[in-house]
Amino acid sequence: MEKTVPVLRAILSSNDRAARQVRQGLRAHGLLSINLMSSPGAGKTSFILACAAGLRPLRTGVIEGDVAGRVDADLIAAHGFPVVQINTGGSCHLEASEVGEALLELPLAELDVLWVENVGNLICPVSYDLGTDLRVVLASVPEGHDKPGKYPAIFGVCDAVVISKIDLADLLEFDRAAFVEGVRVVAPEVPIFEVSSKTGQGLSEWLDWLRTRRGAGATAPGAGE
Amino acid sequence: MEKTVPVLRAILSSNDRAARQVRQGLRAHGLLSINLMSSPGAGKTSFILACAAGLRPLRTGVIEGDVAGRVDADLIAAHGFPVVQINTGGSCHLEASEVGEALLELPLAELDVLWVENVGNLICPVSYDLGTDLRVVLASVPEGHDKPGKYPAIFGVCDAVVISKIDLADLLEFDRAAFVEGVRVVAPEVPIFEVSSKTGQGLSEWLDWLRTRRGAGATAPGAGE
Numbered sequence: 434m435e436k437t438v439p440v441l442r443a444i445l446s447s448n449d450r451a452a453r454q455v456r457q458g459l460r461a462h463g464l465l466s467i468n469l470m471s472s473p474g475a476g477k478t479s480f481i482l483a484c485a486a487g488l489r490p491l492r493t494g495v496i497e498g499d500v501a502g503r504v505d506a507d508l509i510a511a512h513g514f515p516v517v518q519i520n521t522g523g524s525c526h527l528e529a530s531e532v533g534e535a536l537l538e539l540p541l542a543e544l545d546v547l548w549v550e551n552v553g554n555l556i557c558p559v560s561y562d563l564g565t566d567l568r569v570v571l572a573s574v575p576e577g578h579d580k581p582g583k584y585p586a587i588f589g590v591c592d593a594v595v596i597s598k599i600d601l602a603d604l605l606e607f608d609r610a611a612f613v614e615g616v617r618v619v620a621p622e623v624p625i626f627e628v629s630s631k632t633g634q635g636l637s638e639w640l641d642w643l644r645t646r647r648g649a650g651a652t653a654p655g656a657g658e
Numbered sequence: 659m660e661k662t663v664p665v666l667r668a669i670l671s672s673n674d675r676a677a678r679q680v681r682q683g684l685r686a687h688g689l690l691s692i693n694l695m696s697s698p699g700a701g702k703t704s705f706i707l708a709c710a711a712g713l714r715p716l717r718t719g720v721i722e723g724d725v726a727g728r729v730d731a732d733l734i735a736a737h738g739f740p741v742v743q744i745n746t747g748g749s750c751h752l753e754a755s756e757v758g759e760a761l762l763e764l765p766l767a768e769l770d771v772l773w774v775e776n777v778g779n780l781i782c783p784v785s786y787d788l789g790t791d792l793r794v795v796l797a798s799v800p801e802g803h804d805k806p807g808k809y810p811a812i813f814g815v816c817d818a819v820v821i822s823k824i825d826l827a828d829l830l831e832f833d834r835a836a837f838v839e840g841v842r843v844v845a846p847e848v849p850i851f852e853v854s855s856k857t858g859q860g861l862s863e864w865l866d867w868l869r870t871r872r873g874a875g876a877t878a879p880g881a882g883e
Contacts, residue, residue, distance in 0.1 A: 472697045472698040472699060472778065472801075473697040473780050473801055473805055473808065473809060474697060474798075474800060474801025474802045474805060499808050500781060500808060500809055500810070500811070501807065501808060501809070501810050502804075502807045502808050504804055504807065504808070523781070523811060524781075525750065525779070525781040525782050552781070553697065553780065553808070553809075554750070554779060554780075554781060554782075555698050555778065555779075556725060556748070556749075556750040556777070556779060556782075557750050557779075557781075557782065573699070573800065575699060575798065575800035575801075575823070575826075576697075576698055576699025576800075577699045579727075579729055580698055580699060582726065582727045582729060583698065583724050583725060583726060583727050583729070583778070584698060584725055584726070584778070585725070585726050586725070586748060598800070601800075604829075
């Protein structure tokens with residue numbers, strides 16, 4: 434007696450396939466990984482450094498994505514953290530295959546937390562899963578409170594929103610309520626934090642939340658694959 | 659006797675064809691047109707409003723590009739300037755065909771200056787000629803002085819660089835020399851201005867230069883076609 438065996442095959446893009454590989458590799462090492470996305474100049478590198486210091490004794494590694502240059506990677510390295518620079522050479526986002534290559538250069542067994550600092554761009558990185566546990570958007574006060582309404586997709590897909598440079602909120606008349614309202618349109622539940630990497634304001638609340646995400650990767654895209 | 663007649667045909671992308679049409683249309687109306695590009699939140703709309711006021715009696719019109727929303731267009735309209743909003747619906751840049759459509763909604767015969775406010779993005783808009791006379795990059799002080807090194811292409815193609823929010827330079831320890839040095843690597847000659855749309859600082863120098871560009875469109879890409 435013959436039986437028809439249904440064969441199901443997910444049609445994955447090449448980026449999604451690479452992201453799945455990255456995710457498996459990172460999970461095998463028990464790493465908490467974060468794809469950090471923002472506009473240019475929102476303070477991603479300063480934020481990563483502040484988090485890396487605050488998370489000790491957890492050990493941090495970084496993958497730096499930039500169109501060109503390596504100033505951020507040099508800064509991270511100067512602070513003693515393992516770092517790999519990816520230069521996209523004109524491309525507007527990181528792809529999972531680039532992250533996968535960068536992982537080969539990092540001492541994964543000696544790390545607990547991995548940051549992937551994306552290219553500064555609020556639009557294109559949304560479409561590329563990098564295989565991390567979390568996607569976090571950093572939105573800086575000087576950019577203004579209207580950014581969620583103008584760039585809704587990135588706020589809709591992320592696992593947390595962090596408002597950076599909060600020490601400038603009063604000076605620049607940043608309207609927190611309007612910002613939060615804009616986020617809530619696309620992300621009714623996403624946690625929103627306020628931090629200043631310069632003064633340390635708000636970092637402990639954010640890091641408390643981040644610590645709870647270790648081992649909680651099951652909510653991430655592609656979980657359980 | 660037969661002769662071989664060489665047939666030369668420029669291979670233009672569909673965007674370049676649309677840009678050529680836009681350029682012809684704008685020139686026919688004697689407009690000075692500017693494609694204004696920047697990161698999200700660099701202050702493009704405030705800058706346009708400050709310029710529009712400073713350029714009177716020249717008459718200003720605006721095309722607003724955003725992924726979503728129309729807050730900037732509403733603000734421009736509230737100040738009495740003709741404006742058309744383009745929502746790219748997820749796309750990371752404006753294209754010339756979108757500008758061409760928007761032109762149909764503007765009273766071109768009653769305008770002297772047309773601003774096209776691009777989507778907030780330092781990378782993707784570089785590749786799309788919109789048919790304007792000028793391409794101007796607005797780089798805000800809070801983004802930091804390292805942006806030219808990280809996003810060199812946009813600084814390399816533009817006709818002028820304007821540093822915005824210059825009133826924050828001292829507070830945020832903005833390193834002007836490092837910024838200018840970064841620009842000079844890719845654009846040895848491009849004029850660099852410093853302005854504050856809030857205090858008015860530097861606007862008159864910038865507007866003096868801009869006024870000299872009226873009728874000087876022959877240096878723009880595609881000129882003479």
